[in-house]
Amino acid sequence: MRFMKRTFQLLAALGALAFLTFPAKSYAGSDVSLAASMGKFAPNAIELHAGETTTLHLTSTEGVHWLKSDDLGIPMTTIRPGSIATVLVTPKKAGTYVLHCQMFCGPGHADMTITVTVV
Amino acid sequence: MPVFAQAYAAKCSLCHVFPPALNTYGRYIQRTGYGGLDPHTLDRSLPFWWDQQVRYDNNQSPRTEVGNMAIHAVGFLGTDVTYHLQQWILQNNKAGDLDTFWLAYNNLFNRSGHVFAGLVQAPAPSPFSQWMDIAAFTTPEITVGEHAYELDANRWGSKFNYVHGDLDLEAGWLYAGDGGPSVWGASSNFSNTDKTFQYKAAYANPNYPLEAGIYGSRGSWPLAEGGYDHYWSVAPYVERDPIHGVPGVLAVYQRAYDGNPGFTTLPTGTLSPLGPANSAAATLELYQPVFDEGLVSLRKEWTNDGLGTLGQTGNADFSYPIARFLRAYVEEYFGAHTRPGWAYTIWWASPFTSVK
Numbered sequence: 001m002r003f004m005k006r007t008f009q010l011l012a013a014l015g016a017l018a019f020l021t022f023p024a025k026s027y028a029g030s031d032v033s034l035a036a037s038m039g040k041f042a043p044n045a046i047e048l049h050a051g052e053t054t055t056l057h058l059t060s061t062e063g064v065h066w067l068k069s070d071d072l073g074i075p076m077t078t079i080r081p082g083s084i085a086t087v088l089v090t091p092k093k094a095g096t097y098v099l100h101c102q103m104f105c106g107p108g109h110a111d112m113t114i115t116v117t118v119v
Numbered sequence: 120m121p122v123f124a125q126a127y128a129a130k131c132s133l134c135h136v137f138p139p140a141l142n143t144y145g146r147y148i149q150r151t152g153y154g155g156l157d158p159h160t161l162d163r164s165l166p167f168w169w170d171q172q173v174r175y176d177n178n179q180s181p182r183t184e185v186g187n188m189a190i191h192a193v194g195f196l197g198t199d200v201t202y203h204l205q206q207w208i209l210q211n212n213k214a215g216d217l218d219t220f221w222l223a224y225n226n227l228f229n230r231s232g233h234v235f236a237g238l239v240q241a242p243a244p245s246p247f248s249q250w251m252d253i254a255a256f257t258t259p260e261i262t263v264g265e266h267a268y269e270l271d272a273n274r275w276g277s278k279f280n281y282v283h284g285d286l287d288l289e290a291g292w293l294y295a296g297d298g299g300p301s302v303w304g305a306s307s308n309f310s311n312t313d314k315t316f317q318y319k320a321a322y323a324n325p326n327y328p329l330e331a332g333i334y335g336s337r338g339s340w341p342l343a344e345g346g347y348d349h350y351w352s353v354a355p356y357v358e359r360d361p362i363h364g365v366p367g368v369l370a371v372y373q374r375a376y377d378g379n380p381g382f383t384t385l386p387t388g389t390l391s392p393l394g395p396a397n398s399a400a401a402t403l404e405l406y407q408p409v410f411d412e413g414l415v416s417l418r419k420e421w422t423n424d425g426l427g428t429l430g431q432t433g434n435a436d437f438s439y440p441i442a443r444f445l446r447a448y449v450e451e452y453f454g455a456h457t458r459p460g461w462a463y464t465i466w467w468a469s470p471f472t473s474v475k
Contacts, residue, residue: 064157081128104325
C-alpha cells in the first residue's frame with residue numbers, strides 16, 4: 001500500500017514537472033489576466049485580435065462573479081476568490097464588446113463591465 | 120455572516136450597511152435563503168461561526184450581561200438545499216435557547232422559488248430581524264389584550280419565497296413563537312397555540328437601494344376562557360439604503376385588529392369583554408454612515424394599542440468597528456413612561472478557523 005502511494009506521488013511530481021517544463025502549445029496567442037472585485041474588473045478594458053486565441057486567466061479578489069459572452073464564445077464562467085479560471089477566446093469579428101458580470105454579485109454589480117476591443 | 124465573508128474574501132459591506140443591518144444585496148441573499156450564493160465558493164470555509172456579546176443597560180438589573188454566546192451553522196447541503204442554525208449557549212446570563220433552525224430548498228421555478236421549514240424568520244421587512252440599533256423594534260410587537268403579535272419573530276412553521284427580478288413574494292404558515300422553553304413547550308402542541316398566516320409583497324431589486332412593499336398577517340389565538348381570538352395586521356413599508364450622502368430610511372405604518380382583546384372589570388365585579396380593538400403603530404428610522412465605517416441611527420416609534428394607551432419610544436445609536444470581528448454599539452433611548460437610559464454592546468462575531 002505504501003509502495004503504491006509513493007509511486008503515485010512520484011508520478012504526480014513527474015507529471016507536474018513535465019507540465020511546467022513543456023507548456024501546452026495549443027495555448028497559442030497571448031495571455032491576459034483579469035481580477036474581479038466588487039463592482040469592477042481590473043483591467044476593465046482589454047484588446048484581442050480577431051482569429052487569434054487568447055487565454056484569459058480569471059480570478060477574484062473579492063466576491064464571486066460570472067462572465068459570459070456569446071459573441072466572443074466565452075461560456076458562463078464562475079470567477080471565485082482563491083482559484084483561477086482559464087478560458088480560451090478566439091474572437092471571430094472585430095468590434096467592441098461590453099461584457100457585464102452575469103450574477104448579482106453585490107453593490108456596484110450594475111456598473112461591473114469589461115470592454116473587449118477586437119482588432 | 121462571517122463565514123460567507125471569509126469564503127467570498129469580501130468585506131462585511133458586501134451584504135451589510137453595518138452589521139447586522141443588511142444592504143440591498145444582503146437582503147437579496149437573505150430572502151433567497153442564501154441560495155443566491157455559490158456553494159463551491161462557500162466550501163472554502165467551515166460553515167460554523169460563533170459570537171459573544173457583552174451588554175450594558177443602566178435600566179436593567181444586573182446592568183452588565185456577559186452571558187450571551189451563540190454558535191451558528193450556515194451553508195449548503197449539496198447545491199439546492201441551504202440551512203441555518205443558531206443556538207444560544209448562554210443568553211441573558213442563562214442557558215440559551217434555539218434561535219434559528221431551518222432548511223430551505225432553492226431549486227423551484229428556475230431557482231426563483233425557495234421553500235423554508237423549521238424555526239424560520241417570519242415574512243417581514245429585513246431590519247426586523249437584522250436591525251441596526253441595540254433596541255429592537257416595537258412596531259411589530261403590539262400587545263393587545265391577551266397576546267402580542269409576533270410579526271418580527273422567528274417562529275416554527277414553513278414559508279415560501281418567490282424572488283425574481285424586482286419581485287419578492289413571501290408567504291408563511293407559522294406556529295407559536297421562539298420565546299424560550301415555555302413557548303417551545305407550547306409549540307410542541309400545535310393545536311393549542313398561536314397560528315398565523317403571514318405574508319410580504321415587495322419591490323426589491325438587489326441592484327437598487329430602494330425596497331418598498333407591504334406585509335401583514337391573519338391569525339388566531341386560543342383564549343384562556345375558551346374559544347379563539349382572531350386577529351389581522353397590515354403594514355406598508357419603505358426602506359432605502361444610505362447612498363451618495365443621503366441617509367438611509369426605514370418607514371413602517373402598521374394597522375392591526377384584535378377581535379377579542381380581553382376583559383375589563385365592571386364596578387359590580389363581573390368581567391365584561393372589551394370589544395374589538397384597532398391598533399396602530401409607526402416606525403421612522405434614519406441611519407447614516409460616518410467616519411468611514413461607523414453608523415449613526417435615529418429611530419422614533421409611535422404606538423396605539425386600540426384600548427386607549429398611546430406610546431412613544433425613541434433611540435439614538437452609534438456603532439463602530441473596534442477591530443476585525445469586534446464591534447461596539449452605544450445607544451441613548453427614551454420611552455413615554457420610562458426613565459431615559461443608555462446602553463452599550465460589544466459584539467464579537469468570528470469564524471472558528473481561517474479559510475481553507
